[in-house]
Amino acid sequence: MNERAVFAEIFKLGKVSRPELAQATGLSKPTISMALADLERARLVRPIGLRTGNAGRAALLYEIRPQAGWVLAVDVGREFVRLALADLVGDIAARRDEHRKGGETPGELVAWLAGLARELVDEAGVDLADITLTVFGTPGIHDKETCSLQLAPNLPGWGRPGAIELLAGVAGEAPYLVENDVDLAAVGEGAYGLGQGMAHFALVWIGTGIGMGIVIDGKLYRGYQGAAGEISYMPVGEGDPLVNRGRGMLESVASADGVVALATRLGMRGVTSAKDVFDAARAGDDVARQVVAAEADHIAHALAGVIAVLDPEMVVLGGGIGAQAGDLLIGPVADGLRDLVALRVPMIRASTLGTEAVLLGAMAVGLTKARDLVFERAVAQAPPG
Template sequence: MTVVAGGAAAARPRLIRAINEQVLLDHIRRSGPVSRSELATLTGLSKPTVSAALSSIERAGLVHATGQRTGSPGPAAILYEVRPEAGFVLGLDVGREYLRGGIADLAGTVRSRLSVRTKAGDAMARVQELADLATKLQGEAGIQASQLVQTVIGSPGVYDPRLDTLTLTGRLSGWDSPAVLTALRASFGATLMIENDVDAAALAERVHGHGRGVDSFAFVSVGTGIGMGLVLDGKLRHGSHGVAGEIAYLPFTEGSGSDARDARKRGSFDASASAAAVVRAARRAGLRGASSAEKVFAAAARGDAVAAAVVAEEALLVAKAVCSVIAVVDPDLIVLGGGIGQAPGFLEAVVGQLRRLAPVLPDVKASVLGTETVVAGCIAAGLDQAWEQLVGQISPT
């Protein structure tokens, strides 16, 4: 008993130091450049405690002195900020048609960004294309693979860490095979994280978009596929099984034929309201040239009555799904994303239906982030994870 107690007592100061270092790093990341006295004020820690923790993370190469603040009484204060070259984060977005990626340093500055059309005929070929894209990004950023401290892949589907499985991968044929996770880890190493692509987009909204400073919001993506990222109390929520936000499976009418097949594979709401469903509805209504949802929306904008009716029905379906989210979660904000969610005039149509359906009407906005949204979210998630790992590697003094 004495040995255990002594060990616990010895470990306690190390734990406290690690916590202090994490707190300081977090404030420097978000507030820097910042001085020691400002860090003491921000954290509530004593100046000696701040000095000790700051010295530790500076020796570890995570922060550096970047200048002095002058113009106030007393000696000039030394300012500290994150040392960007302490590591790099790779974010990748794996889609059915395109692969996108970016590399950022630890200060969050993007050093390289690329987008390529995939030619992969199967899942394993897609893994190789991701690895090739990562190599190109590293070359453009001027870094080696060993300098990457975190890799995050934004992927359709749900990753369950308890079972170590990737499921519900939608239109990426074969992507739910266990061999895919094995191949991804072989290509990207132990620091690989898998994040749902719509959840990653929600993270991008929290950092760069309408979600900045918003405590709770839902990012609803409607396009080739349908999904939702849910941020509550400032944190992305995955749920007990990783399926929080999988609104594609809301029980809308399954229909028959291809609609019913899509509903079984990808969820009833996806079968009713995705881009493919918009095209099917337009063709059934007799709209000529309805080869894509974009063309249907364009025809509606030109005043075509048939196309306008299809778009109105789509707005009603999306409003019903959003109304369900409002009734269950009551978020401060709804952000619409995806090709349909961001289509001109669609926001207003959805809001019009929500005024009739919803018990309350939160702010509803269309995302202003572009095609790099998932990559930006992956980088944001990677930076948070990277800093946690780097702080944990600091040797206690």
């Protein structure tokens, strides 16, 4: 227990001295010294020199040994896959961003990811066997009873029972986790973005799809079936039958395809993406501005329901539309909410993490769990007595 407490504090504080650890943990200095000696023998921490410049004796500093564990983070998106290999302190040793061709079978996608994983470990100078944990961020909901992905139309074939088990082939013998991509984006926002230090916030992802990650009391909230935040199915807007195709009502009108469909119906020509619409609105196009106003109205009505239930301190807009069109949407959304919510409108912000949010969330989850895994392995391998 003492070693775990000391290990956790070094993880939290970074470079730290024995007196600082004693103050942070409440343990005596002799106990700290014994715990550090054990952790150093287990190759989990290392001394890194003296802190100088202060009066009195220079303090010996310790830090987590970066190579004590490795985390592979994987973001499987609609258009891209992104992979990063990081050491136990979170420094990225190798990275790949690759465009998906789309339509891959589960076996083909896993084989591709496995090849990219091998490239990463080769670049980092480690082996697949050195990976402590792999975290996959995917669309949809991981059904643990059937080992399948539900509500993930962009990953054909992954709804079959047992499909998730194929991911074991990506990184050798390393254990792995599968998390919803928007949930991971919320974790990333809390660890590295606007949600740092905030106990209650929601990240609303608006792009090719729509979803929400919820943080309550500083922890990710998943719900009973892991489906908390599936706001694409909120009954907002009239629904677009041309876009719907199994999507929820909100997603059919407020996703990227919904924006393009509305712009086309209103007479805009040559529109192939939501970005085209937002760029035209910035340039003063009247029809594009009507589309933006409709999008802001849909988002405001959806957020009114979210705010009434969750009462967040902040709502972060992420995704290709939420983050990149925040300059056009945040003002109208906040104005609309003032007429829709009972109390004060929470802060509405555009994510600063962009396309990195899911990968960073996977990294944050992986580092926390990998810390526990390497500690437990070290304890299991320690000689008795």
